[in-house]
Amino acid sequence: MKPDSDEKEFETLRKVLQLKRYERPPTEFRSDFMAEFRRRRAEVDEQRRHGLWRLWLWVTPDWAGAMRNVAAAVVALLLCANLVVLHHQRSASQTQIAAIRAPTMTTTPVRAKGPDPVPWPYGSVEPTPKNVAFANSYLLINEYYGQVDPEWSDALAESFDLLFEAARGEWSGETSSLF
Amino acid sequence: MANTSILAKVSELTAAPLRESADAALVRRAQKGDSRAFDVLVERYHERVHATVYHMTGNREDAFDLTQEAFVKAYRSIRFFRGQSSFYTWVYRIAVNRTLNFLKKRNRQAAYSLEELDTTIGLDETYRELASHDTPVRGAKLNELGQRLNEALQKLSNNHRMVVTLHDIQGMPHEQIANLMRCSMGTVRSRLFYARRQLQAYLSDFMKP
Numbered sequence: 001m002k003p004d005s006d007e008k009e010f011e012t013l014r015k016v017l018q019l020k021r022y023e024r025p026p027t028e029f030r031s032d033f034m035a036e037f038r039r040r041r042a043e044v045d046e047q048r049r050h051g052l053w054r055l056w057l058w059v060t061p062d063w064a065g066a067m068r069n070v071a072a073a074v075v076a077l078l079l080c081a082n083l084v085v086l087h088h089q090r091s092a093s094q095t096q097i098a099a100i101r102a103p104t105m106t107t108t109p110v111r112a113k114g115p116d117p118v119p120w121p122y123g124s125v126e127p128t129p130k131n132v133a134f135a136n137s138y139l140l141i142n143e144y145y146g147q148v149d150p151e152w153s154d155a156l157a158e159s160f161d162l163l164f165e166a167a168r169g170e171w172s173g174e175t176s177s178l179f
Numbered sequence: 180m181a182n183t184s185i186l187a188k189v190s191e192l193t194a195a196p197l198r199e200s201a202d203a204a205l206v207r208r209a210q211k212g213d214s215r216a217f218d219v220l221v222e223r224y225h226e227r228v229h230a231t232v233y234h235m236t237g238n239r240e241d242a243f244d245l246t247q248e249a250f251v252k253a254y255r256s257i258r259f260f261r262g263q264s265s266f267y268t269w270v271y272r273i274a275v276n277r278t279l280n281f282l283k284k285r286n287r288q289a290a291y292s293l294e295e296l297d298t299t300i301g302l303d304e305t306y307r308e309l310a311s312h313d314t315p316v317r318g319a320k321l322n323e324l325g326q327r328l329n330e331a332l333q334k335l336s337n338n339h340r341m342v343v344t345l346h347d348i349q350g351m352p353h354e355q356i357a358n359l360m361r362c363s364m365g366t367v368r369s370r371l372f373y374a375r376r377q378l379q380a381y382l383s384d385f386m387k388p
Contacts, residue, residue, distance in 0.1 A: 009379055016328060016382075017347035020234065030226070033243065037221055040251045041214060 202266045209257050217257065221250050224267055227349070228274045234344040235278045237333050245281055249274035264358070272359050275341065282337045324382075331381035339374035346371055 202223075208216035225246060232249075233242035253260075253270050260269060332340055341360065345351040346367075353371075357364045 010375055013375055013378055013382070014347055016324060017343065017378075018350075019325070020328070020348045021230075021350075023230070023233075025226075025229065025233075025239065029229075029243075033225055033229070033247070034218070034222065036243075036247055037225075037250055038218070040247060041217070041254055044251060044255055045214070 199265050203262060206257065206260060206262065206266050209254075210260070214254075217254055220266060220270075224270060225250065227267075228270060231271070231344055231349055232274055232278050234332065234348055235282065235337070235340060237329060241281070245278050246274060249277055252277070268355070268359065275359055279337055279341065327382055328378075331378050334381060335374055335377055339370050339377070342367055342370040343374045343378070347375075 202220065205216045205220050209220070228249060229242055229246040232245045233239065236242050236245065249270060252273050260266070264272075332343065335343065338360075342356060345356045345359070346353070351359075353364045353367045356367045360367070
């Protein structure tokens, strides 16, 4: 096919396609469309207004009809209590992070003078962290320092090992006051 | 005739920014909960969106439903609309995505339900040129050509049909189509080229000089 005739055919095709702009839906389309849209929009508005309440009514069984208000209050209270506990846990973890980041944290911890630490008495069984907050703070610190200079995070990793030793009671340094 | 078309172009160019600022005001009102403001936007654009969806699906009922769903979706999400594009582009994108998803699920080919032609087509220069006897489509009734064209459009892949619909039928520029379909302008051009090639092959009886 020659390029010239190709171009001409493209042009004809383009013109034919343009004629499709004149295709119109039936005359009642416009009014039907708007009426249907207003109906659907009203449904959306209704869902917005009563959505949560309807969901609640649907979730609770029929026999609990009379108890719904009480149950709703209990659920709300539980949610609030949960939020408060989460908030406290989070602030405790952040306090620990702040303490660990303090300048007293060095790669060469200063041992306090005193008797040598007592060896772990239970053989090869590794002790677990003494409390959940400690484990949480370790995870949080890992997440936080994943973004910093590798040199600094290596030094910090060493410090963490020492912290774990401290948690196990293998040595008593300044950081042991954290626990 | 030339003067009229120039005037039409000029008025179109000056009207576009005015329309967009008016749209923005309506969007702000709709975001504050004024549903009547949203109705005005729907009235303004539903026909154009419907036309595109119709050319994509080839079915009036499907097009009606998909256009409805697109506007309802826009109504639900209007509070999250940040105005980075025009309202029209935003709704268009919703409609196009819904249509493409719909077509992926629909396996069967649609039987075109033909729309009526607007009576103003008689004023169109292209129509008069094509209807005259010295054109490549001479001898062919335009209605028959329309029918064949619809069939040919349905044989294209969804993406090819979308590009042809938006560019050749709706007259949308390449850049806007690329933005709408989230692809490069090169992709739009190449899809357009291959789609036209396929259409030419389907309509070769009418197109041959």
